[in-house]
Amino acid sequence: MATADVMEIDTDTTTQEILLAATNHDIPTLRTLLRSPTGSANVQDPDTGFTPLHAAISACEPDEEASDPQETNGEGDAVHGAALDEDGAVQTVKFLFENGAIWNDLGFQDETPGCLALRLGLRKVYDVVVEAGVRAELLLARMDEFELLMGGDDEEDEDEGGEVEGFEVVQAEDGEELGQATLEPNGDGVKEDGDEVPQLVEVSADGVEETLDVNSADYLASALTFKDDRLLDADKNGVMMAWETDIMQKTADLLAPEEGLRVLNVGHGMGIVDGIFQSKNPGTHHIIEAHPAVIQRMKEEGWDKKPGVTVHEGRWQDIVPKLVEQNEVFDAIYFDTFAEDYAALKEFFSEYVIGLLDQEGRFGFFNGLGADRQVCYDVYTKVVEMDLFEAGLDTEFQEIAIPDLQEKGEWEGVRRKYWALDTYRMPTCKFVG
Ligand SMILES: C[S@@+](CC[C@H](N)C(=O)[O-])C[C@H]1O[C@@H](n2cnc3c(N)ncnc32)[C@H](O)[C@@H]1O
Known part of the structure; x- marks a missing residue:
């Protein structure tokens, strides 16, 4: 199609x-269409919510109903009697990313293009989506940092066009869309400061969509419910759940493999990991906890009187700089907070681990970012690994099988399923070299 024709589309x-x-x-044809004034790699089918990425991927699925090769169903779904091959999808998906396609837009079936590729077993396409997701997230993080440096206002971002809730369009200076990145919650569900965080649309355990706007300040002021198998905030978000005990055990075993070590744990929660650290007879055991109700419970349970234990009451953001000033050094550091975003975790390991961790020490954290969707987990695992490396830390991931939590009824009475995957990637970090 000639350019003149394009203008008349x-x-x-x-x-x-x-x-x-x-x-x-x-x-x-895509190239021509995307050059037109109304062309965009992020159009969505009004009936299915399919984007061009979804369409290119779903074309690899044999469509049993469409036997006529000329048939179009107008829904961006496969129009071929026979499925197209994966290599064509790879090329098309790459082309769409080069033209600003958003890696994690949801179709109305609650699937991102990556979810679709995974479900159809299109591994090569899936890898391309993950790579694009990593690029978009890194770019977004850099732009956020740049904006902070320039004293920018986050609200401006939210006013820019083309956004969907929970997502932020990444644009070059000339306004061209470079991609899109999520502002996803951490695995425990929520973001830090209200003004930095768009509202999140969440699907609750019983499938109801609702808007979630939780932040650290609200969480720390909220009432908590302690039960044997869970700790819930006032909105029934799972702050900590007993099904994570296996993860805590294996993490503590790796971080503190012998007795007498100096241990720091950030975020006491149900005290699971701290109990395990205690069973290893640490030389010293520092615990930072910010929520008054958790601190109260710690006192009732005598944590503040245990030999070798120091409980620091307050947010780690206020406590940790003092520990650095006091030259406190640890052999094992674990970080697992709640209602904080990835930027908080990144700040912790980029700014403070270097000052707190012994040269031979080990650092770990709850790796739950994006864990309600495999493709997001895969993207964020790579992003965090790269950021850790930039902070001077080498990371090893060990896989832990997670049982079917839905089937076990774990989510009953919990507002949001923050874990939907069958494998946890347990990170252990050491200083590079
Ligand atoms: C997921 S729970 C930790 C669970 C813990 N790993 C366990 O084994 O039970 C998170 C804890 O971090 C605390 N927390 C949240 N934000 C914090 C902050 N900024 N500084 C210190 N603690 C924080 C919460 O109150 C909560 O007790």
Whole structure:
């Protein structure tokens, strides 16, 4: 199609034409369409929510109903009787990313393009999506840092066009879309400061969509419910749950493999990991905890009187700089807070671990970022590994099998399923070299 023709494209049909070209893995037509004034790699089918990425991927699924090769169903779904091959999808998906496609837009079936690729067993496509996700998230983080340096206002971001809730469009200076990154919660569910955090649309355990706006300040002021198998905040978010005990045990075993070590744990919660650390007879055991109700309970349980234990009451952001000043050094550091975003974890390991950890020591954290969706977990695991490396830390991940928590009824009475995967990647970090 000549450029002159492109200018005359009927805006009403552009979306369908782009979706169809993506479905057909027709890169030349896509190129022409995306150059048109109304062309975008992020159009969405009004009926299915499919983006061109979804369309290109789903074309690899044999469509039993569409036996006529010319048939179009107008939904961005595969229009072929026979599925197209994966290599064509890889090329098309790459092309769409080069043209600003958003890696994690949801279709109306609650699937991102990565979820779809995974479900269809398209490993090569899936890897391309994960790589694009990593690039977008790193870029977003850099832009946030840059904005902070420049004293920017986060609200401006939210006013820029093309956003969906919980997501932020990444743009170059000239306004061209470079991709999109989520502002995802950590695995325990929520973000830090209200003004930095868009509202999150969450699907509760019983499948109801609701808007969640939780932040550290609200959490720390909220009432908590302690039960044998869980600690819930006032909105029934799972702060900590007993099903994580196996993760805590294996983490503590790796971080503190012998007796007499100097241990720091940030976030006491149900005291599971601290109990395990105690069973290893640490030389010293520092615990930082910010929530008054957790601190109260710690006192009732006598944590403040245990030999060798120091309980620091307050947010780690206020406590840790003092520990650094006092030259406190630890052989094992574990970090597992709640209602804080990835930026908080990153700040902890980038700014403070270097001052707190012995040269031969080990650092670990609860690796739950994006754990309600495999593709997000895969993206964030890579992002955190890269950021840790930049902070001078080498990370090893060990896999821990997680049982079917839904089947076991773990989410009953909990607002949000913050874990949906069958494998936990347990990180242990040591200084590079
Ligand atoms: C997920 S729980 C920790 C669970 C713990 N690993 C266990 O084994 O039971 C998170 C804990 O971090 C605490 N917390 C949240 N934000 C904090 C902060 N900024 N500084 C210190 N503690 C914080 C919460 O009150 C909560 O007790």
